[in-house]
Amino acid sequence: MIDRAQVQKVAFLARLELDEQEEERFTRQLQSILGYIEELQTLDTKGVAPTTRAIEVNNIARTDDLQPFENREGILDNAPARMEDFFRVPRIME
Amino acid sequence: MTSTAPAKVKYEAVIGLEVHVQLSTKTKLFCHCSTQFGNTPNTNICPICTGQPGTLPVLNQQALDYSVQTALAINCQIHPQGISKFDRKQYFYPDLPKNYQVSQYDLPLGEHGFLEIQVEGQPPKKIGITRLHMEEDAGKLVHAGADRLSGSAYSMVDYNRAGTPLCEIVSEPDITNAAEAAAYAEELRRIVRYMGVCDGNMQEGSMRFDLNISLRPVGQQKFGTKVEIKNLNSFNSLQRAVEYEIIRQGDCLDNGERIFQETRLWDEAGQKTRSMRSKEEANDYRYFPEPDLVPIQLSDGQIETYRKMLPELPNEKRHRYESEFGLSAYDVRVLCEEKAVAEYFEEVIALGAPPKMAANWVNGAIAAHLNETHAAIGELKVKPSVLAELIGLINQGMISNRIANELLPDLFHDGGSPRALVEARGLTQISDQGQLEAVVGAVLAENADSVVAYQNGRTKLLGFFVGQVMKKTAGRADPQAVNQLLLNKLTQ
Numbered sequence: 058m059i060d061r062a063q064v065q066k067v068a069f070l071a072r073l074e075l076d077e078q079e080e081e082r083f084t085r086q087l088q089s090i091l092g093y094i095e096e097l098q099t100l101d102t103k104g105v106a107p108t109t110r111a112i113e114v115n116n117i118a119r120t121d122d123l124q125p126f127e128n129r130e131g132i133l134d135n136a137p138a139r140m141e142d143f144f145r146v147p148r149i150m151e
Numbered sequence: 152m153t154s155t156a157p158a159k160v161k162y163e164a165v166i167g168l169e170v171h172v173q174l175s176t177k178t179k180l181f182c183h184c185s186t187q188f189g190n191t192p193n194t195n196i197c198p199i200c201t202g203q204p205g206t207l208p209v210l211n212q213q214a215l216d217y218s219v220q221t222a223l224a225i226n227c228q229i230h231p232q233g234i235s236k237f238d239r240k241q242y243f244y245p246d247l248p249k250n251y252q253v254s255q256y257d258l259p260l261g262e263h264g265f266l267e268i269q270v271e272g273q274p275p276k277k278i279g280i281t282r283l284h285m286e287e288d289a290g291k292l293v294h295a296g297a298d299r300l301s302g303s304a305y306s307m308v309d310y311n312r313a314g315t316p317l318c319e320i321v322s323e324p325d326i327t328n329a330a331e332a333a334a335y336a337e338e339l340r341r342i343v344r345y346m347g348v349c350d351g352n353m354q355e356g357s358m359r360f361d362l363n364i365s366l367r368p369v370g371q372q373k374f375g376t377k378v379e380i381k382n383l384n385s386f387n388s389l390q391r392a393v394e395y396e397i398i399r400q401g402d403c404l405d406n407g408e409r410i411f412q413e414t415r416l417w418d419e420a421g422q423k424t425r426s427m428r429s430k431e432e433a434n435d436y437r438y439f440p441e442p443d444l445v446p447i448q449l450s451d452g453q454i455e456t457y458r459k460m461l462p463e464l465p466n467e468k469r470h471r472y473e474s475e476f477g478l479s480a481y482d483v484r485v486l487c488e489e490k491a492v493a494e495y496f497e498e499v500i501a502l503g504a505p506p507k508m509a510a511n512w513v514n515g516a517i518a519a520h521l522n523e524t525h526a527a528i529g530e531l532k533v534k535p536s537v538l539a540e541l542i543g544l545i546n547q548g549m550i551s552n553r554i555a556n557e558l559l560p561d562l563f564h565d566g567g568s569p570r571a572l573v574e575a576r577g578l579t580q581i582s583d584q585g586q587l588e589a590v591v592g593a594v595l596a597e598n599a600d601s602v603v604a605y606q607n608g609r610t611k612l613l614g615f616f617v618g619q620v621m622k623k624t625a626g627r628a629d630p631q632a633v634n635q636l637l638l639n640k641l642t643q
Contacts, residue, residue: 110445121213125194
């Protein structure tokens with residue numbers, strides 16, 4: 058069963074900042090969800106093919122034709138910060 | 152000295168390569184943006200490849216076709232588990248606009264392949280291929296203000312490359328030294344270039360290598376601790392990095408130090424690997440199936456159709472040239488380095504030139520000219536038909552090798568018919584016995600001292616006499632006939 062430390066780890070990986078109350082609440086909620094899954098897992102599914110997807114469709118593809126997007130300025134302007142042709146982000150250490 | 156140094160433990164390296172191959176599609180893997188290299192930053196972008204909410208990716212058919220062909224060319228089984236799908240690999244880095252990379256995790260497109268490599272002087276060796284999967288490339292980070300000491304306050308991101316289709320090809324740890332690593336990478340490059348699925352341009356990053364390497368005492372079964380080296384984008388740096396790590400890890404083990412499982416960067420300027428600061432959190436990518444893309448499931452018939460589209464691959468060509476034409480391993484290797492050169496050679500022999508002669512001309516004078524002018528073989532005015540005609544003139548005894556070589560600069564410059572050129576310039580070989588005898592007689596008369604010296608045992612002077620005859624005939628004398636005549640006269 059999921060504990061608070063795991064919730065903290067998952068929150069860190071998802072870059073979510075949780076306060077103590079939220080950590081406590083999400084731990085409880087996640088326990089309830091995962092508990093339900095555990096209950097489902099007690100069912101005997103021998104001989105049942107695993108479900109890998111919701112719809113039975115394969116091989117959807119498009120042709121390799123160029124269609125440049127017309128509004129790159131809109132995308133750049135949408136960013137929190139830009140510098141000329143670039144998106145600007147806090148300095149990244151290598 | 153009575154003490155002896157402790158016997159040095161002998162180590163063997165266990166090496167695996169991950170190669171990223173950029174596919175030569177016009178557009179990105181999941182959107183209609185251009186993959187053109189070197190455009191103004193952030194011009195090849197759209198809502199899909201910049202990860203705007205609500206957008207939906209659709210797979211590029213050409214990228215799929217190229218990936219399947221590449222997988223088949225390296226002898227992979229296509230989705231042996233019956234289906235292939237895309238997954239999201241989650242991590243946060245500014246070059247990744249969606250905060251996940253669409254890749255393939257547990258059901259890659261191809262598995263269980265192999266590649267045959269040949270290191271000079273060694274028998275051919277099979278290197279296993281674990282898997283081939285498709286994924287999208289990330290963007291590029293540019294660090295503003297190159298002054299690294301004072302540091303810049305910002306980094307800049309260019310998403311032109313984000314979403315570019317890649318195949319990642321993962322080898323088994325079957326490679327044991329730097330030469331094999333380079334041979335493997337080079338053969339892979341030849342294959343993708345033969346198929347036209349990747350331009351193999353190393354400067355532009357069309358192929359990139361990650362290296363996994365560990366050492367173990369010879370005879371030990373268990374693998375040592377493995378180190379990953381990133382940032383290798385040439386065959387040379389790949390080889391140097393292997394050599395450097397074998398020494399570094401060997402020294403560590405000799406000194407009883409522990410090898411850390413870590414990622415190291417190849418430092419091209421310092422010609423060494425250096426540790427990247429170890430990440431506090433182990434990578435936890437939380438892969439899950441990409442819900443916006445449907446799986447790939449190809450029928451046996453479709454896979455066969457792809458297989459039939461494969462060109463003759465470098466290894467097949469090399470084997471065929473050796474067995475069919477009896478060419479040397481060297482000739483074969485040089486001819487098959489590039490598909491265009493191999494095809495040129497094949498056209499020349501299809502026009503009747505003997506394979507060995509054609510190989511000598513293509514690997515000799517033609518290759519030298521291409522090197523000098525940096526031209527592509529397809530641009531030459533000396534078309535295969537021109538070279539075949541030239542070789543034909545030699546074989547018919549109409550011109551000597553030397554005259555043929557002398558004609559080449561003009562043929563490279565103007566093209567045209569070698570036969571017409573020979574006739575126009577009166578360069579036809581002189582084979583007429585009477586005519587040759589006169590010249591030989593004159594040469595011997597003019598060099599009476601040398602004739603005496605020759606008859607006293609300095610038989611090397613034969614070459615000198617031949618040279619003199621050639622000079623008098625402007626190179627048009629039939630060398631074999633001249634040789635025979637000279638020998639006859641000198642030993643009389």
